[in-house]
Amino acid sequence: MNKVELFIPCFIDQLYPETAFNTVKLLEKAGCEVIYNAEQTCCGQPAYNAGFWDDAKIIGQKFLKDFQEEYPIVSPSASCTGMVRNGYDDLFTNTMEHNRCRSIQRNIFEISDFLVNVLKKEYFGAELIGTAVYHDSCSGLRECQIKEEPRRLLSHVGGLEIIEMRDQETCCGFGGTFSVKFEAISTAMAEQKVQNALAVKAEYIISTDSSCLLQLQAYIEKNQLPIKTLHLVDVLTSGWANI
Structure with missing residues (x-):
C-alpha cells in the first residue's frame, strides 16, 4: 500500500470540508494509506501573492516542517501545489531550507496528476x-x-x-x-x-x-x-x- 501525505488547502478546509473527506476516500480507493498531519495550516500563497514575502516565508517554513520528505504529498488544489513547486523558489533558494525545500517540491502533487501519472489509475467507479x-x-x-x-x-x-x-x-x-x-x-x-x-x-x-x-x-x-x-x-x- 502506498503511503501518502494529504495537504488540505485553506479554501477547502474552511469552505468545502466535504471535498477534503472525499479526497481521503478517493486516495484510499486508489490503494493509498493516507497520513494527515492536523498541525498543517497554509502554504503561504495569499501573503506571497500580496507581496509580503517575509510573512510568506514564515508560513512556508512551517509547511516544510509539517510534511515529510519520504512520502508523496497530495493536494486537491493545483493552486497550492503550484505555490510550493514554484513560489518556494523565491522564498527558499540558497537558504538554510534549500535542500529540504527541493525535496518537498519534487514530492508534491495535485491529485489528478498523482492518480494518472504516479499511480497510473483512472477508473474509480463514479x-x-x-x-x-x-x-x-x-x-x-x-x-x-x-x-x-x-x-x-x-x-x-x-x-x-x-x-x-x-x-x-x-x-x-x-x-x-x-x-x-x-x-x-x-x-x-x-x-x-x-x-x-x-x-x-x-x-x-x-x-x-x-x-x-x-x-x-x-x-x-x-x-x-x-x-x-x-x-x-x-x-x-x-x-x-x-x-
Whole structure:
C-alpha cells in the first residue's frame, strides 16, 4: 500500500470540508494509506501573492516542517501545489531550507496528476448523469502543466459527458487578491466563463481548484443561473454505494 501525505488547502478546509473527506476516500480507493498531519495550516500563497514575502516565508517554513520528505504529498488544489513547486523558489533558494525545500517540491502533487501519472489509475467507479465542462485553472494549466489528466479521469465517470467551451483556457477572474482589488474586471471574467459554459448547454463546471469554483459559483448564485460547480474530487467519488 502506498503511503501518502494529504495537504488540505485553506479554501477547502474552511469552505468545502466535504471535498477534503472525499479526497481521503478517493486516495484510499486508489490503494493509498493516507497520513494527515492536523498541525498543517497554509502554504503561504495569499501573503506571497500580496507581496509580503517575509510573512510568506514564515508560513512556508512551517509547511516544510509539517510534511515529510519520504512520502508523496497530495493536494486537491493545483493552486497550492503550484505555490510550493514554484513560489518556494523565491522564498527558499540558497537558504538554510534549500535542500529540504527541493525535496518537498519534487514530492508534491495535485491529485489528478498523482492518480494518472504516479499511480497510473483512472477508473474509480463514479457515476454522475449530465453534461459538463472542465475549467482549466491558471495554476493547474500553467504552473502544474495539468490538462489531460482531469479529462482522462472524468472520461471514466459513468453518465457524464465532457464538452469543450469557448475560451477554454481563459482565467475565471479570481486570482486571489485580484478579485478584491479589481472587482469589476473579476466579475466580468466570471460572467464570460459561466456564459461560455451555458452556451454549450453544460449542467456542471468542474475544476481542480476550489478558489475558481467559489468565484464562479458566486456569480451563478447571484444571477440564479441553471448550472452548478463541482470539484473534480467530488465528481470522482459521486455515485459510490455505502459511503
